[in-house]
Amino acid sequence: MLIPNSFGLTVKAKNFLSIDTSDDLSELHSIKENSILILGACTNVILNKDIDKTIVQVNFKDIKMYEDYLSVGGGVDWADLIEYCLNNNLYGIENLTHIPGSVGAAPVQNIGAYGVEVSSFIHSVECFNLLTQQQETIKRKECKFEYRNSIFKSKNYIILKVNFIFHKRFVPNLSYPALANYLIDNSIDKNSLTPQMLSNSVRNIRNSKLPDPRLEPNVGSIFKNPMVRSQDLDNEFLAGHRWDQVDGYTKLSSARLIELIEPELNIPDTLRLYENHSLVLINNGEASFDEVISVLNQIKSKIFKKFKIKLEIEPEIISS
Ligand SMILES: Cc1cc2nc3c(=O)[nH]c(=O)nc-3n(C[C@H](O)[C@H](O)[C@H](O)COP(=O)(O)OP(=O)(O)OC[C@H]3O[C@@H](n4cnc5c(N)ncnc54)[C@H](O)[C@@H]3O)c2cc1C
Known part of the structure; x- marks a missing residue:
């Protein structure tokens, strides 16, 4: 069967298992652990x-409110959870508005945006x-976020629900400068800001910077922002595109690093770096897996050669 993906690559899988109820978990006993691929x-x-692997997808779609926590099925669309929170006076995740994907995948890379x-x-x-081969509940501290x-x-867990x-x-x-500046530029008074207004603001900023994967196939940021020991950096290096952390490290903008080597890149016509954000690679239509990997490796090696900084690819690369 064909596996739809936001990068628009043509992908076929032999086996697919949808986990719709707890009973479906028993099917997992007969599949070898290393031949399972969990996807959202x-x-x-x-x-x-x-x-070659069996693709396992969690389709628990419930959102249940308990006295002190909200239990959300791994198959719930992240956008639906944001909507639910906005409608039910649950606050805090407005800044994570408009991140595509499922709730089950959100803890995997500890999704984040706008601080x-x-x-x-x-x-x-x-x-x-x-x-x-057992169900278990892992507390936040043990998740090592x-x-x-x-x-x-580690790939050892299938996330069924997130509490x-x-x-x-x-x-x-409003700690993130781009967000604070958006409010100022649009004359939005932070004292009268509502959760819905904050969520809309984040959506507007994202729409102005990031391409819609349905129109311009992509996987969001292709590299993590590297953390470098502050003492190893020249004070002027990447000024305005670096953020000091509390632990003696500085986070650098991968997008800026890519811009600095962009003229040296040899990118095939099937791919391009997004005009408004160089950290996003777009599939122009017919890109192959090998072409994508070759462009990613090219970027990594040019940045390492020029700045001695190792970039780490953010999306998961699944070669078979
Ligand atoms: C335009 C765009 C913008 C983005 N912006 C951001 C952003 O601002 N911040 C950010 O952090 N990310 C961002 N992303 C990345 C992406 O949205 C998130 O990583 C999201 O959580 C992926 O969800 P998914 O369901 O598509 O997961 P998939 O892509 O299907 O899977 C991602 C990983 O999670 C694992 N996984 C998926 N479901 C489960 C499960 N139930 N149990 C165990 N493992 C599972 C998979 O094995 C894989 O390793 C962006 C992506 C795009 C295309």
Whole structure:
């Protein structure tokens, strides 16, 4: 069967298992752990044309409010969760508006945007452990959340549900300069800002910078922003495109690094870097997996050669 993906690559898989109810989990016992590929909405994966593994997709679609937490099925669309929170006086994730994908994938790379990471609202994650073949609930601390990282990258867990605790009082996070500037430029008074207004603002900023994958196939940012020891950096290096962290490290803008080597790149006609954001690679229509990998490697090696900085690819590369 064909596997739709936001990068518009033609991908075929032999086997597919949809987890619609807990009973479907029993099917997993007969499949070898290393021949399972867990996928959500395929907005953060670069897939080769033939996938030998069994694709497993979680389709739990419930959102249930309990006294102190919200339980959300892994198959719920992230946009639907944002909508639910806006309608139910649950605050905090407005800054994560308009990130494509499923709730089940959100903890995997600890999705983040505009100064907020999803891990801040996660109470626990309900999973099927592929090693023990048992269901288990993993508390936030044990998830080892970091910038674009968590234990779920180990591939040992199928995330079935995510339990969230949101704020009961609306305290907007306007720490991200682009967001604060948007409010000023649009004469939005931060004292009268509502959650809906904040969510709309984030959506507007994103729409002005990021291409819609349905029109311009892409997987969002192709590289993580590298963290470098501040003491190893020249003070002037990447001025305006670097952010000091609390732990003696500085986060650098991958987009800016790419801009600096862009003229040296040899990109085939099937691909291009997005005009409004050089961290986004667009499939012009007929790109192949090999072409994508070759462009990513080219960018990595040119940046390393010029700046001695190692870039890490953000989406997962799945070659078979
Ligand atoms: C235009 C665009 C903008 C984006 N902007 C952002 C952004 O601002 N911030 C950000 O953090 N990300 C961003 N992304 C990346 C992407 O939206 C997120 O990573 C999202 O969480 C991926 O969800 P998905 O359902 O499509 O996951 P997939 O792409 O299907 O899978 C991603 C990874 O999660 C694993 N996975 C998926 N579902 C499960 C599950 N149920 N259990 C266990 N593992 C699972 C997969 O094996 C894979 O490793 C963007 C992507 C696009 C295309």
